[in-house]
Each structure stands twice: as C-alpha cells, then as structure tokens.
Amino acid sequence: MKSIYTEVKVLVSATVWWETLFSVLAILENIDINYTLVESSALFAQGVVLQEKPIHAQTAPNGLELSIQWDLMQRVAEAFGVREKPERQAGCESFHVPYQGLTVTFYSYLNTVVVTDPDRLQLQHMNRTVWVKALDYYLHAYPEDHPVTLAVQRYFQQLQQHNSALNQSAWNQAAYDAWVQRHGPPQVQAARIQKDPQTRLASLNKYLPPIAGKKVINLLGSHGTKAIALAILGAQVTIVDMSQENAHYAREVAAAARVQLRYLVTDVLKLSPQELDGSYDLVFMELGILHYFVDLAPLARIVQQLLRSGGRLILQDFHPVSTKLLSSKGKKHKVSGNYFDKSLHATDVAFSKHLTEKDATDIQQVYQRYWNLGEIITAFAATGLVIQRLDEEPNSKIDDMGIPKTFTLVAER
Template identity: 75%
Template sequence: MEITIIVEVKILASETAWWETLFVVLDKLGSIKADYTLIRSSALFAQGIVTQQDQAAPDRLELSIQWDLAQRVYEVFGAQEEKNRRADCESFQVHYQNLTITFYAYLNTVVVTDPDRLEIVHTNRTIWVKGLDYYLHSLPREHPDSRALQNYFRQLQQHNSQLNQAAWNQAAYDAWIQRHGPPQVLAERIKKDPLARLASLNKYLPAIEGKKIINLLGSHGTKAIALAVLGGQVTIVDISQENAQYAHEVAAAAGVQLRYIVADVLNLPTEELDHSYELVFMELGILHYFVDLAPLAQTVERLLRPGGRLILQDFHPVSTKLLKSSSKKHKVSGNYFDKSLHTTNVAFSKHLAAETHKASQQVYLRYWSLGEIVTAFAEAGLFIRRLEEEPNSKIDDMGIPKTFTLVAERLPVSVSD
C-alpha cells in the first residue's frame, strides 16, 4: 500500500505567509487546470528541508509548469516582466506578498510523467513536488543542501531501522520455528546438503574453505550456516536479537562456529569496517529496507578487502514494482519509477498465527529500480563484474524476471596506489 507523506512543519510567521502564498498560486493554477511541480528550494522546504541559504522559509516560490500552458499562466498571473527564454526552457516571474514567484516551462516535456514527481500533503492540501531523492543524487555531495538532505535521509533511515528492529523482535523466533522447524531439525538438513541450501548463489560463490565471509541482513542464518559447514569463517549482521537466537541454536546444532552481530548494518563498529572480508553477500528481500542505497554500498566497500567480492541477490524490480500476477494473468499495475515509501507487514508475519499479528509489525519500504541499484554500488567504487536477471521458475510466469544477481568486486590496490 502506498502511503502519502505528511509534512509536519513548525509554523513561523514567514512560513505561514509562504504556505498561504503557495496555496493562492495553486488555486489559480487549478482554475486553468495547469499541471505543476514545486522545484528547487520550494520543493526542499515543502518536504521539511531548510536550506543553508534560507535558514527559514524561502523568500521565493519556484514551480515547473506544463510548457504548452505557459502563456495562459503568464496571463492569469498578470506577469509584466519579459520571459526569459533558453533552448529548453522559458521562465518568468511575478511578485506577491514579498515573495518572488518563478515559473519554469521546460519545453516538450510532460509535467505529470516526471518520475521524480511526488505527492505530499500539508494541512490537508495535496501538493506536487520534485522528490528529495532527485536532489540527493543530482547535487554534488559537498553542496550545503546535499549535506542537509544526507542528514534528513540518515534520520529517516534510523527511524525505519527502529521500526524494523521492534517488528523483527516480535515473535520472529517463533516464526522461524513454524517455517523451518526446531533448530536441531534445520541443522540436520543443512549438514546433509549445504550446497542445496545455497541454491542459486552457488554459481557465483568463490572457494569457501577458510574464507572470511559476512552476510548482511542475514536473518535466521540458513545461508550463512551452510557456508560455515563448507568451511567459511562466517559473520552475520542483522538487527533482530530473535533472529540471532535462532541462528546461534541452528549453528550449535550443526557443530559450526557462527559470529552474529546484532546491529543496524549502517552502524557497524568502526573496527569492523577494516577491508578484511573476502566475501559480502546479501539475498532476497533486503534492499527495500533502505531509503538511500549509497550508505549501504559504502559500507560494503569498507568491508571488502582488495579483490573481495560482493554477491547481491534480490527480487527483480519488474516483479516488485511493475507487475501484479494472478495465475496466468499479469497486469501492469505499478510505476517502475515510483520513489515513494510503502507500508507492509514484516516478512515473517505470514508464518505466524493470526492472533499474534500486531499493528507495530508494519514497516516502511522503498522499492528500487535496477538502474538505481547498480549505480549505487558502482558509485561506491565497486567494479561490476556481472549482472544476471533470472526468470521465474513457474510455467505460468515464464518470461518474467523474478530475481537478479549482482556480482561486484573491490579492485586490488595497484602498486602506484
């Protein structure tokens, strides 16, 4: 279920005037059915980001409008100043209640199809803005506004991590008992055929014996314990103490050593980020827990030794973002470029009896496109060795990608370095 982001801002006098002016502008645009998007400092402020330049409400409004309605907007707002024309855009200004209002009309574009356009709500009014994610990735990292955005996303991630931690410590242990059986039973299955437990990861794995391996968001530890049975020195990082309890008991029953760090993967101890791991792996249903992939990718880079490998396997965005399937029928019901947050139950809740479900098991997810995923790890300095898209194994879903696997490496340090 998609959620609408409610922007709560402490109202000061200048802020009140800014919002009032905005609503007057939006009412006028609505009267002529002119589509718009708040952009630049106006988009940032409307979503709770106060720029270093302003320190409070901006003294301006900046909006992108549908280009073929620019002349109509110009007339409705009684603009007097001459339009500023560029090859790809024309703009003009009007002044109202000490605010400068600038309209930008980007030629031959459609405002409503902008993939970075996001709906927010303020005082029960719907407002369309350019999403923060766009500015986070388009501004230079050292830009003051970028630093404000990084701080905002860091706080949002911490909030989501707290929600996830609370959710994953509500009967997760019991859920794994229901799903996989008692630890002794699962341990015997893993020992009998550890390669079977690794399933589709096998073709990407290096030789395991003696390798230092870390499994991020490793949950109940089945894959990590299989790697330990094969001779790996395995560490799991996960936010749930109940996941850790189940994994430790399975590992003990299997007769292998397992190191388990109960922590937010983005807040690992500094001494852990020492470029010492030969393999980092993550798999199935994990990327959507991150509101920004850059910190995760940077963590992976800091874990890997030169020549070390990342294996990331997750559900394909076509399946998670775009298609809704029922038996042999497939319907495009989503937006592949959607950047909004969604709410859902924690992953293990389907294994619990109905009476144990709790409202606090609702968490927030962000679904990523394949391009966003690959770019995040490439920008962190990892060399992309391989990207494979795997089909669904069900006959009814033949031809539709179900998962993908990304293999990347931290390049060896050259002699000149």
C-alpha cells in the first residue's frame, strides 16, 4: 500500500473528533461499508502524537481519513453527496467531503481487500469497535527520520516502559513462593540440577557450542534453572531479569549448588552501555519471553550489542501457530485466531498458576504481544545477525501430533 501521509495540524478537540468519527461510521454501517482508519486518524486513535510536545492533550487532527473498498467508492460518495470524480494517484483514489466541521477523506487502494488486510487492527473506544491501520505498518512505511516513524517509536517506547512497569510489579508480588511451589525449596532444586545438568538444559543441548569457560548471558532468565545448569558445566553465567523475587530464588539455588551466578535485576532494554560491550559468547532466551515486547527491534539490537564477533544467539519460544492461530481442546483443534494479529492482549502473569488461590487473587494483569515467525526472524536479521537455522518442533502429545509447539532460532554475529 502506498503511503499518502500529509502533515495535519492539531486543532480539533478529541471529543468532537470522536463524535464526528462515530457519526461517519454510522453512515458507513447503514450502507454496509467496511473501513479502516488510516494515516493521521489511525495514529491518533491509537494514542500516537506527532508532536513531541502536543499543543493540548485533548486535541486531535482536523480531519478524518478512512480507507474503503476500491469498488465501493461510488456508493460512499453518493451517501455523502459527493458528485466530483475521485482524485487518482499511483493505485489510489480519494475524495474529500466537509462534514460537521471536519474534512473527511476517503481512500481506496485498487485491488486491495479492506477486511483481509493483515495490518487491520480492532480497538475499542467508548464501548465502540473501531478498525485502524496498525502502528507496525507506519513504523516501517516511512524513512527512519520521518516524523511519523519517530512518533511511533516514541509511542512504543512509552508503551514498553508502561508494560515493563506492570510486569515488574507483577513478578515482584509472589514469584519466590510460586517457584517454591513449582520446583521446591532452593536446596531441593539445586540438588536436582547438580544431579543431571544436561537434562535440565533439555532442548537447548543440541544447539549449544562447547560451553566450559564461555561467557553466557540469559535474558529474562526468571528462576535460573538453565543458567545454573550452564554454570555447573563451567560457563561464566549472567542472568538479566527485572524481578527481585526471581533473583532471590535463583541466587539461593546457585549458592546451594555451589556455583557462581551473576544476576542483574534490571529491564533488559535498560542494560548499561558497559554491559553492551560485545563480549558474550552466547545469548540465550527461552519459552514465553518475546510476548513481553511491544516492539522487537530494541531487543534485537541489545542482543547484537552483547555478542562478540562469532557469538551465538539461541532463542527458543512457543510457536506462533499454537499461540496465535489454533485453540485446542482434547483431540479437537480449531482455527480461531488471526496469525497476523498485532494487538496487545491482557493476561494474568505467567507464574499465577503455581500460586495458592489466596495469593493468586491479588495478581495484576500484564499486556502481551504475540509475534509471527516472519516478524521474529526479520527483527534479528535486521541487526546484521546471520540466521543459521530455524527449527520448528512438534507437540509431543499424541492428540496434538502434526502441530508445531515451539521453535528454535539460531543466529550468529
């Protein structure tokens, strides 16, 4: 889709803008027209402000911009009393109509189906459904220094900070008790890891280089089981995680196992410049971590900066087919999701299932973004990391045979 963004002054009150939008949508619904908010309207509806210092928090663009089906332009024009022929440029038609003090612009992109657009995203405002062009699209549609690109980047940074604060608060509520419930007291867990560290590394083993003496960092390392297993095998291991409770448990397990473990309690995206010195032989992340990031590019850059030349990334996570597309119940599987969905999902923090009912009642919800394989691979490859392999692992349950459960991405700097 060719972008036709034009700068829009911020002059209109947000209340007027939303009321006008809903009035326009009522007309479209009456004539059975699907739409997507685009350009400045899509940005504003999702909370993006083009100016770093907005004129006023309750102001909005002085117009509405909507994409509609290319072969339904005439019907929409008639509904709004427009007789002029649409303007045409590079595969796009458009017309403008003054409506309730705003300029409403309708675009149609030839041979594009509005409702199947993978960048079409549903949001809620005042208990109303609104369809918008996803911010991911605008993050990549313009040059890096374009005002829209910079505005979306600022928005994602703010959203990530908000999301990280929620996650940090949630993971500091009762994680230590959750791990004791799940794995046992630190002494018990330490003895289990010491007995057979290779088994604790599970599916990581086939991707690991010779590890003795190597400098390893485990991002979002949680309770530290795999990191401690690597330390027992002779690696110099650092964990990065924002939870003091996770660190408390991991440090006690490491002490009981009599190994050195460096645990940095911080947001991965806020690692100090001194840490990002390109000295690590191995960066690994595994199982249930990518969905905490609203934009993968900053994480991928951190990984690239941590690795030495020839250093390796091993990333294992749950397969998007299972997390985004299918819902399963016993032997029955249903395609109930959207593989290209770009929305945030509110959910309980991961360790809540290991808590007692009393403790679990106070757990906060966090927001997650589920990524597809193309988005994941592209994010890391874009930093210059060389993709060595991508393995898709099947589900081990008989009822789920043939369905991918996890994937492993191996890349090198």
